[in-house]
Amino acid sequence: MMAGNNKEIPTFEEDNESKLLRKIREAPFMPVGIAGCIGAVAYGIYNYKNRGKMSTSVYLMHLRVKAQGMVVGALTIGVAINIMQKIWKKKGEEEK
Numbered sequence: 001m002m003a004g005n006n007k008e009i010p011t012f013e014e015d016n017e018s019k020l021l022r023k024i025r026e027a028p029f030m031p032v033g034i035a036g037c038i039g040a041v042a043y044g045i046y047n048y049k050n051r052g053k054m055s056t057s058v059y060l061m062h063l064r065v066k067a068q069g070m071v072v073g074a075l076t077i078g079v080a081i082n083i084m085q086k087i088w089k090k091k092g093e094e095e096k
Contacts, residue, residue, distance in 0.1 A: 029078030036070030 044063035
């Protein structure tokens with residue numbers, strides 16, 4: 001411990017709305033993935049009665065895989081676009 005160093009560090013508390021907007025700006029494909037997940041779940045709920053002879057646990061397992069696939073796909077596309085933008089930016093700076 002250091003004696004005589006009682007300076008307080010200022011803290012910034014972010015409200016939920018500004019935190020959500022900041023996170024969306026940082027990762028714009030995350031809301032797309034979440035919307036896809038919600039869409040897959042809604043589709044699964046709607047088609048639950050038409051599952052045929054498939055057991056409920058197997059049906060829910062398929063639904064979970066579809067929902068996770070939507071999120072992973074959206075994030076993969078977002079990462080790929082981010083990498084491509086960095087490459088194009090780097091090439092643009094080299095040309096100058």
